[in-house]
Amino acid sequence: MMTRREKETGFAETGQSGYDPAFGEVKKPMLDRVKLGEGGRLVIPAAMREALGVKPGDELALEVADGELKIKPYLAVIREIQARVQELVPPGVDIVEDFLAERREEQRRSDERFERLHREGMAMREKDK
Known part of the structure; x- marks a missing residue:
């Protein structure tokens, strides 16, 4: 017989944790x-994987701080970094557009240099004939 949790979440595994993220029930920490x-492998209980929003194959970020191992979804770390960077950007500034404008200008200068070198090379070729 399938449990309510198994029907709703597809997870048949029953961990020791008293937390049921599918139903928002917290029975204990x-x-x-x-x-x-073997080889330092660690199995994260199903309820904890659900709470983290991760599944097998997802990338995780591991950090040791104050003698504790902290595990986060790697995407959560990226979002944290993006939020910190956004705090540093003045209002009204579009850093992506500024970056792209710099790259376009760099490409324009490169194209101009290439064209100049091409013209000089062709002129030298004509002169040598």
Whole structure:
């Protein structure tokens, strides 16, 4: 017989955690005991994977801070960095457009140099004939 959680989430695994993210129920702090496997492998209980919004194959960011291992979805780290950078950008400034404008100007100068060198090379070729 399928449990309510299995029907709703597709996860048959039942962890030790008292947290059920599919239904927003918190029975106790999210804490589980797991064993470190061969080669340092660690299995994250299903309820914790659900709470993090990750699935097998997703990239995770690991950090050791104050003697604790912290695990986050890698996309969450990228969003945090983007938010920090956005705080540094003055209102009304579009850093992407500024970056693209710089690249366009750089390409324009490169194209002009190439054209000048091409003209000089062709002129030298005509002169040598």
